[in-house]
Amino acid sequence: MDIKQIKAFVTVATLNNFTRAAEQLGYVQSSITSQIQLLEKELGVSLFERLGKKISLTAEGEEFLIHSRQMINLWEKAKGSVAASDVPKGKLVIGAHESICAFFLPEILQEYNRRYPDVELVIKMGSWCDFESDLRENQIDVAILIDRKLSVSEFVIDKERNEPFALLASPEHPLSGREHVYAKDVAEYPLLMTGEGCSWRVLFKRALENSETALQLMSEGGSIQTLKRLASFGLGVTLLPLFAAEDEIKFEHLKKLNFCGIDLNLLIQVVYHKDKWVSSALAAFLEICKEKW
Numbered sequence: 001m002d003i004k005q006i007k008a009f010v011t012v013a014t015l016n017n018f019t020r021a022a023e024q025l026g027y028v029q030s031s032i033t034s035q036i037q038l039l040e041k042e043l044g045v046s047l048f049e050r051l052g053k054k055i056s057l058t059a060e061g062e063e064f065l066i067h068s069r070q071m072i073n074l075w076e077k078a079k080g081s082v083a084a085s086d087v088p089k090g091k092l093v094i095g096a097h098e099s100i101c102a103f104f105l106p107e108i109l110q111e112y113n114r115r116y117p118d119v120e121l122v123i124k125m126g127s128w129c130d131f132e133s134d135l136r137e138n139q140i141d142v143a144i145l146i147d148r149k150l151s152v153s154e155f156v157i158d159k160e161r162n163e164p165f166a167l168l169a170s171p172e173h174p175l176s177g178r179e180h181v182y183a184k185d186v187a188e189y190p191l192l193m194t195g196e197g198c199s200w201r202v203l204f205k206r207a208l209e210n211s212e213t214a215l216q217l218m219s220e221g222g223s224i225q226t227l228k229r230l231a232s233f234g235l236g237v238t239l240l241p242l243f244a245a246e247d248e249i250k251f252e253h254l255k256k257l258n259f260c261g262i263d264l265n266l267l268i269q270v271v272y273h274k275d276k277w278v279s280s281a282l283a284a285f286l287e288i289c290k291e292k293w
Contacts, residue, residue, distance in 0.1 A: 003075050008035040010068050014137050077277040088281035089118040095131040095143040099244050108292050119281045135273045141282050142272045147199040158270045158286050161293050164242050165200050165264040167257040170234040176255045190218030190236035192227045204239050
């Protein structure tokens with residue numbers, strides 16, 4: 001049994017697919033298959049059930065997966081302890097929401113690249129639903145979230161910052177001329193929303209649960225740029241973090257509505273798993289986040 005076999009097993013188990021695991025690890029599929037077979041032979045158990053082209057973990061495979069992830073984390077810590085260097089290098093995988101990638105990360109990554117050109121940066125866009133499992137499975141090193149306060153003990157919040165959200169509309173929109181806007185007012189017009197599972201969409205939906213207000217969804221699942229564009233042409237009202245619409249508000253393409261009765265605030269949080277080995281590359285990234293925020 002060696003670390004390559006363990007990594008192959010964890011990758012196949014995570015992706016539920018030999019071909020995709022081979023592509024991710026840079027091997028041919030036959031090599032991955034061979035590594036799993038050698039591992040099963042040494043353990044004396046079947047780790048996967050193979051039904052046609054579908055695979056699933058056996059009970060023994062589920063149990064071994066828990067220990068395998070721990071072994072990989074220990075291997076990374078051990079490797080880092082004997083190969084420690086003051087100069088960050090290697091690969092750093094960062095998970096972040098689209099809005100973070102568009103408005104916060106570029107400045108941070110530019111500075112990181114300037115200081116540490118030997119580190120390969122990989123960005124994975126998604127939501128907390130994606131990143132929660134990715135952090136547990138060591139698929140990403142760190143995640144930057146926009147969400148409510150995270151209260152899961154297995155994750156470390158290294159940095160957090162409060163971020164206000166707002167309902168935005170064209171300056172010519174009927175709601176833009178009102179001194180106060182309520183949920184019942186918003187319900188009279190089309191709403192331009194991000195996709196299901198987006199943290200601020202969930203926040204807004206929960207906040208309105210007791211208002212008995214049925215909202216008109218004109219668009220959902222679009223990018224932030226698309227939603228801003230549609231709203232600026234008077235086609236509806238959109239809900240976005242204020243930092244994502246600073247320029248549009250400044251140049252009067254969009255106007256912040258004075259929405260009453262509901263707190264529209266979330267937190268930007270920089271998170272990693274408590275069992276994660278904090279490499280010099282990760283430590284440097286966390287430090288730059290603190291400097292810039």
